[in-house]
Amino acid sequence: MSFSLSVKSTIHFVGVLSFVRFSSSLLGLFTTYGTITPQSPQVEIGKNFTATCVLYETAESTADDIFWTCNGKVPEELYTKINDSAVSVTIKITPDTCKWLICNKQPRYVNQTPAIHGIMLTKGYPPEKPNNLSCMAVQSGQKISPILNCSWEPGTRDELLKTNYTLHTSWTGFNSSQKSIGYINMETFPSYCELKIWVEVANSLGKVQSETLTVGDANYLVKTNPPLNVHIYSENNFPRSLLVKWRRPIEKHFFRLKYNIRFCAVGSEDWSEVPPNDTESDVDSFRLQHLKPYTEYVVQVRCMHSIGLGYWSDWSANATWWTPEDKPSSQPDLWRVVIPSQGKSERRVQVMCKDPVESNGRIRNYSIKIQDGGRKTVLVNRSETESRKIIPLYQFVLPDDGEALIExxxxxxxxxSPRASLTIPKFTHEPPSVKSLSWFTKEGRLWVEWVPHRGKARDVTEYILEWVSVSDGALDWQRERASRTGLANGNLEKFKRYSISVYPMYSGKTGKPWTEPAFLDQKAPMVGPVVNVSRCGKNDAELRWMEIPLDKQQGFITNYTIFYTMGKQEQSITVSADTYSYTLKHLTSGSKYVVRVMASTVAGDTFGPEYTFNTLEYAPGEIEGIVVLVCLAFLFLVVSLVVTCILKMERIKKKIWPPVPDPSNSTIANWSPDFPSKADPVSKENALGDVSVVEVDVFDGRSLCEEDKAGLPLKKDKYLSEEHSSGIGGSSCMSSPRQSVSDSDEGGDSGQTTASTVQYSSVVASSGYKGQTPQPCSSQAQTPSFARSESTQPLLESEEQPEGQEGSGQPHLRHPRNAYFRRLPGGSSDDDDNNSGDPGDLNQLEMEDQGLTLLQFSPLEEGSQQTTPTEEGQTPDGQLDPIPSYLPQLRGYRPQ
Known part of the structure; x- marks a missing residue:
């Protein structure tokens, strides 16, 4: 508890002590402890300044406690102790000296302000003396104005202080002055009186006065108005002089005047002045002499006090007039233009001229004399309004071997005027030209230099410098007297092309010219080349562009740059200035390109418009080549096929059209070699004699002969190997080709293939029958033997049995007859033709056919047992069915 009270008492004591110190500092702020003399002075830059700080008794300090500050503490060696309460300081004033000088004392407390007093230093310079004081009084109406205007030159440095300028005269009046000018209104101008004038300048650092301007007569300070009503007059008898008259601007009782006259030709800036001694007297007219005849002149006049003191008046307004005419004193400037004729041995000459330099009047006409083998005189009149500088005079034709003298x-x-002459030599006898020619520009002018021809330089009397505008053909020339450099003085235009030519003149005879193109100044072409594609291929394109018109080139073309772009890839090619076509190579086929051409001069570049083109997908002739190759290949294929067909004709015919044998030559009658048929004595070669129809009585108890029995086992094996082909007609042309073994060793054709062989079958009911005559045989019943023929004869329609007719009850549909195997009674083919329409014969044939149906045809099968015809031919009711000529085929013919 006691500890807490002790801490609180300590904190309270410290707070009271801080408050006392703060109060003391506040009292110090409002208490003055001393002063500085002088107070806020204006000090001169470059000089020393001394200030003294004096302490009051209330400061409770001594001089030893004083220190000075001026942008920092001032060094103590600059202090001077005057007594115990005063200390002075001396500093040098510069433009960088501080603005505030403060006197301080050492503080007794921590928070006590050390400053005692401070002063502000105003820096500056004293005024400088004005120089060159001058004053002038101007004319106002017919009198002199009472206001005197003066001017002077003030000091060059800035005083940095407020400075007053005052203009004083020996005559009282209102004064108004500025830094360099001022005026005094004297109410009445003191003519013929002495007048003194000066300027006084003062500021806080001093005062200064100019030199006094003393004038014995105030009229010497007067500037009058210019002379009035200036006029010019000409006299016919004096073509080289003009009379100038004027009126004085002020009355003579003020003072006398003298005059000054100047003149020049209209358009010229070179003024000529009349000598001052010729116009010192107070006159009102003057005659100008030694002028050029028929020339317009401009004249101006001014005046001033005749004593020569004071000021010249302003120049009067321009007065112009023409001098009278005089006869020409110089010859006309004669020249010609020679134009060769195309395909002719002649030249067209255009004669032209300029007016004489000293024409001394308006040229009214020209007289031309031409000697080109004859003599002719031509008079050319000029109109009143003719103002051309170059006058075309006459045009004539001159042969190449002719010479002409023009006067x-x-x-x-x-x-x-004096006569001018010009000689045009023969075309083959023209004197030589200069050796070389060059040009350059300097300060906007065109200069031409040339080198004379060796050996002929002494004979040259002058040179003709000619320039022709290429764009419009404007021509001009000038003469250079035995010089090697010429300045083209014509009105040449910038960015325009000119043809510069130099002609040496040999005593009036023109030599050969040397011509060079030139530009006074160059810049980028006005337009760019217009490009187009003249030929476009698969991987190349030929570009063409026209030359930029000469009046739009604006400089010499140095080169062309071709830019071509496909997609975002741009390439460029630079070609010479004389190239106007280029072939782009290694392009991508079937692609779109954008091309443009840039023309360049020494001063810039200009792009032409863009042109878009597409390369070809195929090169020219490539499609035609492909078509030709395809056609040739197709033709080769066709020819190969045709040749192959020709070479393989027989095989192709056998493949497509199998050979069809003649049924009349069929070997069906000789199927079985073991049972040869008897020859028909009445058969003929063209009849079906080889085919026989065997009629067998199935109920005949006679059996096959023993010799037939012996052949059955052998044939049985042969039949089984061929899968038991069906009977007659059992195979068709549509069945699959199979190998067939002939029943007869001598009846088959070994050269025929199985694909072209159609097999036929025949049934021999009994071995006892050979041919058509039955033979006695064994009493035992024999199974009918099945024989096969390898005839290539296709099956006939009547042999093919549709499946739908198997169960038909119509015997004639179920067992169709084959007309080829039929032999009419009588056996002769001739008889067949003759008796084909006999109904009796047809009935007999049908009866024979019915007898044949009693035979049953079936192939032998392995392991099968032979049956007698009686067993097979019986029906359940004991009746005999008609025996078919061959077994009916189910589902077509069996494969062979």
Whole structure:
């Protein structure tokens, strides 16, 4: 508890002590402990300044406690102790000296302010003396104005202080002055009186006065108005002079005047002045002499006090007039233009001229004399409004082997000029040209230099410098007297192409020219080349562009740059200035390209418009080549097929059209070699004699002969190996080809293939029958033997049995007859033709056919047992069915 009270008492004591110190500092702020003299002075830059700080008794300090600050503490060696309460300081004033100088004392407390007093230093310079004081009084109406205007030159440095300028005169008046000018209104101008004038300048650092301007007569300070009503007059008898008259601007009782006159030709800036001694007297007219005849002149006049003191008046307004005409004093400038004729041995000459330099009047006409083998005189009149600088005079034709002398006289109203002459030599005898020619530009002018021809330089009297505008053909020329450099003085235009030519003149005879193109100045072409594609291929394209018109080139073309772009890939090619076509190579086929051409001069570049083209998918002739190759290949294929067909004709015919044998030559009658048939004595070669129809009585108890029995086992094996082909007609042309073994060893054709062989079958009911005559045989019943023929004869329609007719009850449909195997009674083919329409014969044939149906045809099967015809031919009711000629085929013919 006691500890807490002790801490609180300590904190309270410290707070009271801090408050006392803060109060003391506040009292110090509002208490003055001393002062500084002088107070806020204006100090001069470059000089020393001394200030003294004096302490009051209330400061409770001594001089030893004082220190000075000025942008920092001032060094103590600059202090001077005056007594115990005063200390001075001396500092040098510079433009960088501080603005505030403060006197301080050492503080007794921590928070006590050390400053005692401070002063502000105003820096500056004292005024400088004005120089060149001058004053002028101007004319106002017919009198002199009472206001005197003066001017002077003030000091060059800035005073940095407020400075007053005051203009004073020996005559009282209102004064108004600025830094360099001022005026005094004297109410009445003191003519013929002495006048003193000066300027006074003062500021806080001092005062200064100019030199006094003393004038014995105030009229010497007067500037009058310019002379009035200036006029010019000409006199016909004096073509080289003009009379100038004027009126004085002020009355003579003020003072006398003297005059100054100047003149020049209209358009010229070179003024000529009349000598001052010729116009010192107070006159009102003057005659100008030694002027050029028929020339317009401009004249101006001014005046001032005749004593020569004071000021010249302003120049009067321009007065212009023409001098009278005089006869020409120089010859006309004669020249020609020679134009060769196309395909002819002649030249067309255009004669032209300029007016004489000293025409001394308006040229009214020209007289031309031409000697080209004859002599002719031509008079050319000029109109009043003719203002051309170059006058075309006459045009004539001159042969290449001819020479002409042209003489020209110019006439005005006062007489004729000296004669000018020009000789045009023969085309083959023209004197030589200069050796070389060059040009350059300097300060916007065109300069031409040339080198004379060796050995002929002494004979040259002058050179003709000619320039022709290429764009419009404007021509001009000038003469250079035995010089090697010429400045083209014509009105040449920038960015325009000119043809510069130099002609050496040999005593009036023109030599050969040397011509070079030139530009006064160059810049980028006005337009770019217009490009187009003249030929486009698969991987190349030929570009063409026209030359930029000469009036739009604006400089010499240095090169062309071709830019071509496909997609975002751009490439460029630079070609020479004389190239106007280029072939782009290694392009991508079937692609789109954008091309443009840039023309360049030494001063810039200009792009032409863009052109878009597409390369070809195929090169020219490539499609035609492909078509030709395809056609040739197709033709080769066709020819090969045709040749193959020709070479394989027989095999192809056998493949497509199998050979069909003649039924009349069929070997069906000779199927069985063991049972040869008897020859029909009445058969003929063209009849079906080889085919026989065997009629067998099945109920005949006679059996096959023993010799037939012996052949059955052998044939049985042969039949079983061929899968038991069906009977007659059992195979068709549509069945699959199979190998067939002939029943007879001598009846088959070994050269025929199985694909072209159609097999036939025959049934021999009994071995006892051979041919058509039955033979006695064994009494035992024999199974009918099945024989096969390898005839290539296709089956006939009547042999093919549709499946739908198997169960038909119509015997004639179930067992169709084959007409080829039929032999009419009588056996002769001739008889067949003759008796084909006999109904009796047809009935007999049908009866025979019915007898044949009693035979049953079946192939032998392995392991099968032979049956007698009686067993097979019986029906359940004991009746005999008609025996078919061959077994009916189910589902077509069995494969062979």
């Amino acid at each position: 020209l006289d110019a006439c005005n109203s006062r007489g004729m």
